[in-house]
Amino acid sequence: METLIVQPKNKKQLLAIEAVLHALNVTFKKEQHYNAKFIDEMAKGEEDIKKGRLTRIEDVQNIWESIL
Template identity: 55%
Template sequence: METLIVRPKNQKQLVAIESALKALNVAFKKTESPYNPDFVKQIQKSREQAREGKVITYTHDQLAELCK
């Protein structure tokens, strides 16, 4: 059989999905994220800033100068 990876967005969705799987007698396994929740929030914030164009771009020469 195939494996499904489900990523509910909130607790309400998680409860509904678990209830549906139990009602259908489908075996499932819950795992916690291996990442620190604060780290995940920082990454999500950075992605949002990038979508909004709030980024700084550097040329190769500028990066080389910063790394001296």
């Protein structure tokens, strides 16, 4: 048979697609292209940025002095 590659844009779409496949008794498998821990770390980093938990470096010529 054929293989379909589906790329939902969000969790809501993913859940809807899975529900339809279950209802039609279609077998499927989910694959992640990234390690789950990596995805969690990226999400945490984005949340930190939104909350202002970051370090801004104004003078890149003296980057090491800014950090230390």
